[in-house]
Amino acid sequence: MTVAAETGTRIGAEAPGGGPAIELSDVSRWYGNVVAVNEVSFALGPGVTGLLGPNGAGKSTLLHMMAGLLRPSHGDVRIHGRPTWRDPAIYREVGLVPERETVHPYLTGWQFALFNARLQQLPDPAGAAARALQTVDLADVQHRQIGTYSKGMRQRVKIAAALVHEPDVLLLDEPFNGMDPRQRLHMMELLRSMAAAGRTILFSSHILEEVERLADNVLVVYAGRLAASGDFREIRRLMTDRPHTFTVHSSDDRQLASRLVGNPSVFGVELGDGILTVRASEFAAFTMLLPRVARDAGITLFELRPTDESLESVFAYLVRR
Amino acid sequence: MNWTIIGVTLRGALGRRRTLLVALLAVVPVVIAGIIRVGGTTTSGTTLTAGLLDGLLVTTVLPLVALVFGTGVLGAELDDGTAVYLLVKPIERWRIVVSKATVAAGITMALVFPATLLAGLVVGAGRGGESIAVAFAIAVLPGSILYAVGFVALSVVTSRALIAGLLYVFIWEGLLAGLFAGTALLSVRQYVLSLARWLAGGDGRAITSSVEVQTAVVLAVIVLVVSVAIAIRRLASWEVRTVE
Numbered sequence: 312m313t314v315a316a317e318t319g320t321r322i323g324a325e326a327p328g329g330g331p332a333i334e335l336s337d338v339s340r341w342y343g344n345v346v347a348v349n350e351v352s353f354a355l356g357p358g359v360t361g362l363l364g365p366n367g368a369g370k371s372t373l374l375h376m377m378a379g380l381l382r383p384s385h386g387d388v389r390i391h392g393r394p395t396w397r398d399p400a401i402y403r404e405v406g407l408v409p410e411r412e413t414v415h416p417y418l419t420g421w422q423f424a425l426f427n428a429r430l431q432q433l434p435d436p437a438g439a440a441a442r443a444l445q446t447v448d449l450a451d452v453q454h455r456q457i458g459t460y461s462k463g464m465r466q467r468v469k470i471a472a473a474l475v476h477e478p479d480v481l482l483l484d485e486p487f488n489g490m491d492p493r494q495r496l497h498m499m500e501l502l503r504s505m506a507a508a509g510r511t512i513l514f515s516s517h518i519l520e521e522v523e524r525l526a527d528n529v530l531v532v533y534a535g536r537l538a539a540s541g542d543f544r545e546i547r548r549l550m551t552d553r554p555h556t557f558t559v560h561s562s563d564d565r566q567l568a569s570r571l572v573g574n575p576s577v578f579g580v581e582l583g584d585g586i587l588t589v590r591a592s593e594f595a596a597f598t599m600l601l602p603r604v605a606r607d608a609g610i611t612l613f614e615l616r617p618t619d620e621s622l623e624s625v626f627a628y629l630v631r632r
Numbered sequence: 633m634n635w636t637i638i639g640v641t642l643r644g645a646l647g648r649r650r651t652l653l654v655a656l657l658a659v660v661p662v663v664i665a666g667i668i669r670v671g672g673t674t675t676s677g678t679t680l681t682a683g684l685l686d687g688l689l690v691t692t693v694l695p696l697v698a699l700v701f702g703t704g705v706l707g708a709e710l711d712d713g714t715a716v717y718l719l720v721k722p723i724e725r726w727r728i729v730v731s732k733a734t735v736a737a738g739i740t741m742a743l744v745f746p747a748t749l750l751a752g753l754v755v756g757a758g759r760g761g762e763s764i765a766v767a768f769a770i771a772v773l774p775g776s777i778l779y780a781v782g783f784v785a786l787s788v789v790t791s792r793a794l795i796a797g798l799l800y801v802f803i804w805e806g807l808l809a810g811l812f813a814g815t816a817l818l819s820v821r822q823y824v825l826s827l828a829r830w831l832a833g834g835d836g837r838a839i840t841s842s843v844e845v846q847t848a849v850v851l852a853v854i855v856l857v858v859s860v861a862i863a864i865r866r867l868a869s870w871e872v873r874t875v876e
Binding site for chain 1: 716721
């Protein structure tokens with residue numbers, strides 16, 4: 312487990328050909344004066360890895376560099392040892408599901424899958440297209456134009472297009488956007504089974520629970536930097552170890568503060584401008600402790616509000632460590 | 633060339649509403665020719681045919697049709713993101729450019745050639761304008777290729793290809809090429825006029841062109857090769873616009 316942009320992080324086993332399937336060495340990407348990705352290094356092998364970070368963290372930039380659609384400003388991006396930039400031959404081994412929803416609206420799902428299979432120059436494009444559509448559960452609606460598809464169906468037809476050649480490396484940018492819970496579960500099972508078959512799957516998400524359910528390993532990106540990487544449970548523990556901050560409004564904030572400060576799970580209290588701010592070690596424990604303390608002291612609670620539960624604040628905490 | 637790309641591009645290009653509007657644009661000169669014919673005129677057949685085909689077809693319809701399809705077949709897909717599905721395939725970039733340019737040039741030729749021939753014959757048949765009509769119809773074929781390929785290249789270079797193309801057609805070719813002799817050397821319109829003048833033989837005197845036919849052919853080949861090379865080179869290093 313690594314934290315705060317340690318270089319040379321390695322996740323997963325070696326790919327079948329030896330060496331990592333995906334390898335980034337000291338990769339940066341900037342747009343003018345704006346640094347989107349800053350000195351990121353890691354190596355990935357088979358398995359499901361989640362690329363986690365708040366919106367604007369640099370996830371899509373990283374995925375696009377891995378997919379050969381963006382040139383790294385500095386550093387090296389390789390898939391199976393080959394640089395991805397300006398090498399169309401890598402797409403025999405790579406599948407990409409872009410975040411943008413746009414798919415040729417005038418084609419049917421079948422025509423789109425077949426188009427992708429033919430461009431992959433597969434020996435049996437029709438068979439491959441049929442299998443891919445079956446896999447994403449779109450066979451029933453394959454002859455409808457994509458323009459008439461729901462958001463979830465469009466997402467799945469994009470995944471079918473990326474799977475059509477059964478790539479060894481699959482890159483997915485926010486793949487669960489627009490899917491209903493049943494489709495989401497189905498897609499998670501599919502990705503897990505692909506990983507079990509020895510494929511390297513990297514998907515981005517800004518939803519912690521999504522990553523928690525699917526990925527064994529995670530890469531946490533924050534403000535363009537690799538904030539943490541490795542086993543998800545380890546990172547999750549770090550996230551829960553951090554103090555949680557709450558604001559409390561009660562009938563007697565001063566007395567409540569004095570009662571709370573003696574409790575070992577409370578790190579600190581601050582009373583100012585009529586607002587009581589409490590820092591506690593555990594979220595759930597504090598929300599159970601507070602009503603008990605208030606009741607014992609005869610204090611009425613009006614409001615309890617966690618102030619820093621956003622993913623951004625969690626990532627900021629990881630980066631500071 | 634790649635037939636899968638050609639097939640899907642053709643389907644996308646022909647399925648759009650703008651295709652119908654552009655097809656109507658190609659019909660306009662024929663309608664105008666019919667009105668002129670019915671209305672009657674004292675102008676000679678060769679002069680009238682050359683004037684109509686130069687002023688309307690070569691100056692306006694041909695570049696506009698090529699602009700719509702040239703910028704639409706690849707540039708529009710790069711803008712809306714659908715080109716990504718094409719670019720993440722193990723296909724050499726030159727095949728993509730050539731396939732897309734073939735569709736743009738093919739549709740332009742399919743619309744402009746019959747419109748030119750028909751408009752020319754409606755206004756000039758039986759009045760000595762037949763050879764002018766045929767010469768123009770043949771000359772717009774390489775003209776369609778040149779414009780279409782040039783606009784395909786422009787659409788890979790800039791996301792504002794439509795505006796840049798309009799500026800080229802109406803400012804560079806329409807205004808500057810008439811004022812300064814040097815600018816005519818980089819004018820597809822002048823190449824078309826020059827070829828039509830040469831193809832029409834003796835009747836070609838009715839067609840005004842600023843470039844000799846030999847020069848026009850050499851420059852046209854250079855423009856074509858350079859356009860294709862630019863398009864391939866820019867597409868090979870095209871970068872997706874990341875939404876972060």
